[in-house]
Amino acid sequence: MTTQTKQEESLNDEWEPKILAFLCNWCSYAGADLAGVSRIQYPPTIRVVRVPCSGRVSPYFIIKSLMDGWDGVVVSGCHPGDCHYLTGNLVARRRFAILKELLEFFGIEPGRVNFMWASAAEGERFANLIKKATKIVKKLGPNKKFEKKW
Amino acid sequence: MVIIMGIETENSEIENSMRETARSLLKEKKVDVIIGYTNGTVPLSSAPIMITKEEEVEKLIWNNLCYVNLAKYLVPRIPQLIDPEKGDLKVGIVSKGCVGRALIHLSVENQINLENIKMIGIPCNGIINRKRIEKEVGEKEILEVFAFGNDIVVKGKDFEQKFSFEEYINELCKVCKVKSPPVLEELAEICIGECQEISSIGDNFEDLVEFESKTTEEKWDYIKDTLETCTRCYACREACPMCYCNLCFVDQNKPIWFEKTTEISEIIAFHLVRAMHLAGRCVACGACSSVCPMGIDLNLITRKLEKIVKERFNFTSGIDSKKMPPMMDFSMDDAEEFMLEED
Numbered sequence A: 001m002t003t004q005t006k007q008e009e010s011l012n013d014e015w016e017p018k019i020l021a022f023l024c025n026w027c028s029y030a031g032a033d034l035a036g037v038s039r040i041q042y043p044p045t046i047r048v049v050r051v052p053c054s055g056r057v058s059p060y061f062i063i064k065s066l067m068d069g070w071d072g073v074v075v076s077g078c079h080p081g082d083c084h085y086l087t088g089n090l091v092a093r094r095r096f097a098i099l100k101e102l103l104e105f106f107g108i109e110p111g112r113v114n115f116m117w118a119s120a121a122e123g124e125r126f127a128n129l130i131k132k133a134t135k136i137v138k139k140l141g142p143n144k145k146f147e148k149k150w
Numbered sequence B: 001m002v003i004i005m006g007i008e009t010e011n012s013e014i015e016n017s018m019r020e021t022a023r024s025l026l027k028e029k030k031v032d033v034i035i036g037y038t039n040g041t042v043p044l045s046s047a048p049i050m051i052t053k054e055e056e057v058e059k060l061i062w063n064n065l066c067y068v069n070l071a072k073y074l075v076p077r078i079p080q081l082i083d084p085e086k087g088d089l090k091v092g093i094v095s096k097g098c099v100g101r102a103l104i105h106l107s108v109e110n111q112i113n114l115e116n117i118k119m120i121g122i123p124c125n126g127i128i129n130r131k132r133i134e135k136e137v138g139e140k141e142i143l144e145v146f147a148f149g150n151d152i153v154v155k156g157k158d159f160e161q162k163f164s165f166e167e168y169i170n171e172l173c174k175v176c177k178v179k180s181p182p183v184l185e186e187l188a189e190i191c192i193g194e195c196q197e198i199s200s201i202g203d204n205f206e207d208l209v210e211f212e213s214k215t216t217e218e219k220w221d222y223i224k225d226t227l228e229t230c231t232r233c234y235a236c237r238e239a240c241p242m243c244y245c246n247l248c249f250v251d252q253n254k255p256i257w258f259e260k261t262t263e264i265s266e267i268i269a270f271h272l273v274r275a276m277h278l279a280g281r282c283v284a285c286g287a288c289s290s291v292c293p294m295g296i297d298l299n300l301i302t303r304k305l306e307k308i309v310k311e312r313f314n315f316t317s318g319i320d321s322k323k324m325p326p327m328m329d330f331s332m333d334d335a336e337e338f339m340l341e342e343d
Helices: A003-011 A028-037 A059-067 A088-105 A123-140 B007-027 B054-059 B097-108 B130-137 B206-212 B216-227 B235-239 B264-278 B287-291 B299-313
Strands: A019-024 A046-051 A072-077 A113-117 B033-039 B046-051 B091-095 B117-121 B142-148 B151-156 B160-164 B191-193
Touching: A019 A028, A019 A123, A028 A046, A028 A072, A028 A123, A059 A072, A059 A088, A059 B264, A072 A088, A072 A123, A088 A113, A088 B216, A088 B264, A088 B299, A113 A123, B007 B033, B007 B054, B007 B091, B007 B117, B007 B142, B007 B191, B046 B054, B091 B097, B097 B117, B130 B151, B130 B160, B130 B287, B206 B299, B216 B264, B235 B287, B264 B299
Parallel strands: A019 A046, A019 A072, A072 A113, B033 B091, B091 B117, B117 B191
Antiparallel strands: B033 B046, B142 B151, B151 B160
């Protein structure tokens, strides 16, 4: 963490988490866009990475983000059955299910990694889910387990 | 002469029938090469051996120290098996339960052609956890190991120590349900010797109950303490019959996904991703733990994987050659209770 962000943190009374969001190009990214143009308010905690499909999100991405110091990760894709590539999100869902259980088993708070579905028309749902994810990660506090000791 | 019953006699019976089968296979030219176990160079170990001549059959051994999963020696070390056009080397392979499972699973993943393989099935009664014995013995040098009744006797210069076989076998072997290789209906002729028919494994994963009841922090502390000694030598990967990638993610340097230090977060990341890769593929042979030079018990993680896959996708690897492994397949009706939903 840079000194600048540390200063910012001390200025604010309340700590705000930084969440990396992988949004699928066809649904969730458009959903986030809709939330924006509809002026729906949601916490500015997420930084978006646009991916072609939630099936593109490898467990590497998620573990690497945690290692790089992100407090949380959100992966959002099309609802099952709506995938632009027909089955990408179904493949992804299996991966997420196993990853989430494994993280819990390794003693890493599973709440840091959240998966959700949001379609292009669900701007409000997207905002609500981001609010919820932010609340969960905020409660867990900063990501210390992957902090480098040296 | 006093006849001592127990694993000693059991093992020698298995050994004799295995040698007989191997001999007749080579004699009748049904196989070109037999992969089996032979004595290791140091006590408490064993080594793989490839036999092509009938008279070498006596070198084959079977005891409770044969921890290597021999399926590893088929992929990719014998390329002929992957591509039948390059030739059809016929291989006989000494198979305990987990080797049989690995072979079946590798054929599901199209890595080997089972038609070129003969499984010499042997009923395995458990593999000794040599790391635990070495730990108990301490710094004294072990010169001789033999089975006596149901005990393992370890002999050194000025000492002799007895270990109960039941207690000192691998944790995975204690809960193992596949002692001899499973028979496939469509390829029944590939299995010779002791094989068993299994349609599904009933397992209640009682050994995991204790760990799972811990809180997240306790789990983290336990995992951290266990993995802390890991030197990332990747012996676990080298021994695993399912790790056959040409370029492993840890060796990849463009991009470098995970750094190569032994910093605890990176060790954890390595083991997390290794576990992810083995989901629905691990055949519970325990080879990874047996070869670990630091004596890390990776079985806990592999057991958990087995449990996740069994409960979520009702799949057990290496039993059925027709069922698709969960990570190669997809379905509309998977459970998704873990997905974030609006309140």
